Amino acid sequence: MDLYTRNGFAGPATVLIRQQYTPNFTRVQGDYAPYRLEAWRSDPEPGDPRALPVTILRSPTVRVDVWQRAQDTPFAVKDVYHDQIFYVLDGHARLETDFGVLDLQPMDMVRIPRSVALRLADVRALHLIILATTEPLDINPQNQAVLSPAHVETPRGYDTPGWLTAEYELVIRHGEHTTSYFYDYDPLPIIQASGAPVVQRFNLANVHPMIVEGVSSPPARLMDGPAIDTMIFYLGARDSGRPPVHHNADYDEIGVYAKGPGVLGAIAVPGTAVWVPKGVIHQGPEENVPEGYIAWLIETRSHLELTDAGRRIAQLAETNQFAVHPTAAQTDAAS
Numbered sequence: 531m532d533l534y535t536r537n538g539f540a541g542p543a544t545v546l547i548r549q550q551y552t553p554n555f556t557r558v559q560g561d562y563a564p565y566r567l568e569a570w571r572s573d574p575e576p577g578d579p580r581a582l583p584v585t586i587l588r589s590p591t592v593r594v595d596v597w598q599r600a601q602d603t604p605f606a607v608k609d610v611y612h613d614q615i616f617y618v619l620d621g622h623a624r625l626e627t628d629f630g631v632l633d634l635q636p637m638d639m640v641r642i643p644r645s646v647a648l649r650l651a652d653v654r655a656l657h658l659i660i661l662a663t664t665e666p667l668d669i670n671p672q673n674q675a676v677l678s679p680a681h682v683e684t685p686r687g688y689d690t691p692g693w694l695t696a697e698y699e700l701v702i703r704h705g706e707h708t709t710s711y712f713y714d715y716d717p718l719p720i721i722q723a724s725g726a727p728v729v730q731r732f733n734l735a736n737v738h739p740m741i742v743e744g745v746s747s748p749p750a751r752l753m754d755g756p757a758i759d760t761m762i763f764y765l766g767a768r769d770s771g772r773p774p775v776h777h778n779a780d781y782d783e784i785g786v787y788a789k790g791p792g793v794l795g796a797i798a799v800p801g802t803a804v805w806v807p808k809g810v811i812h813q814g815p816e817e818n819v820p821e822g823y824i825a826w827l828i829e830t831r832s833h834l835e836l837t838d839a840g841r842r843i844a845q846l847a848e849t850n851q852f853a854v855h856p857t858a859a860q861t862d863a864a865s
C-alpha cells in the first residue's frame with residue numbers, strides 16, 4: 531500500500547494498492563535524493579570565536595544550520611530575516627537575549643523570533659541544530675497532553691546589569707551579509723519584559739506522543755506558522771502502527787533522532803538527521819520501540835538543497851530503515 535498525501539498530514543490522502551515495495555531504489559543519479567545527515571559529526575569549530583552557524587541545508591526561505599561552540603560569542607547577533615529554533619543537541623550555555631536569560635540544556639527547543647539579539651555565555655561544548663525560517667514560527671502544540679503550557683517557559687531577568695567597561699558589538703545578519711553596531715554600554719540586559727511572549731523554551735523530555743494504539747497516525751504537532759510553510763512535530767517512540775509507504779507531495783521532511791536507548795530503524799546516534807525531499811517515496815522505521823527513543827520532525831514546503839558543508843556530513847539513505855544506501859556504503863569502502 532502506498533499513500534499519496536497533499537498538505538502533509540492535513541490534506542487529502544489517496545491509497546494506492548501495489549504489489550511492489552516502492553521505497554527501495556537500486557541507485558540514484560543526481561542530487562534530489564534522501565540523505566542521512568550526521569549532524570553530530572559536523573565540522574568542529576574552526577577556532578574562530580566569530581564563526582557564525584554553518585548551514586547544511588538551504589532554500590531561499592529556510593535554513594538548517596549546525597553551530598558547534600567551545601567558546602562564548604564575542605558579540606551579540608540578531609537575524610533580521612528569520613525566526614529561529616535552537617535545538618540543543620549537546621552541551622550547556624547561558625543564552626542571553628533581548629528578552630532575558632535561559633540556561634540551555636540538552637534537548638531544549640528555543641524559539642527565537644527575528645530581530646531578537648542573542649549571545650552565548652558560559653559555553654561548555656555546545657552543539658546546536660538551528661532551523662531558520664522567514665515564516666514566523668509559534669509554539670502551537672496539538673493539545674495540552676502533548677505539551678503542557680506549564681512546560682513552556684519564558685526567559686528570566688538578568689542577574690547582573692552587564693559590564694560597563696568594554697565595547698559591545700551587535701552583529702545584524704541580513705541575508706548573506708552582516709553589519710556591526712558598536713556601543714559603550716551593554717545593550718542586551720532587561721529589568722523586566724511583559725506582554726506577549728517572544729523568546730520561549732520547552733524541553734523534548736516534557737513532550738508526549740499522540741497514541742492511537744496499533745494504528746498508524748500522524749505525529750503530534752509542536753510548532754507551526756500562519757502560512758503552514760514549516761512545521762515541527764514530535765516523533766518519539768509510541769504504540770502505533772508502522773508509518774505507511776508514502777509520497778509527501780508538498781513537504782520536505784527532516785527527522786532528527788534526539789535520544790535512545792531505543793533505535794529508530796538504522797539510526798542510533800543522537801544528532802543523526804534524515805532528509806527526504808518532497809515527493810520521494812519512503813516508509814521509515816517502526817515507531818513502536820519498547821525501549822523508547824526521542825526524535826522530532828521538520829516539515830517544510832521550501833525546496834531544500836545540500837550546501838557544501840551539508841555534503842560533508844551527508845550519505846545517501848535508503849528509505850525503508852533510513853540506513854546508508856548500499857551504493858553509498860560501497861563508495862565509502864572504496865575510498
Ligand SMILES: [Fe+2]
Pocket residue numbers: 776778783812814
Ligand atoms: Fe514521511
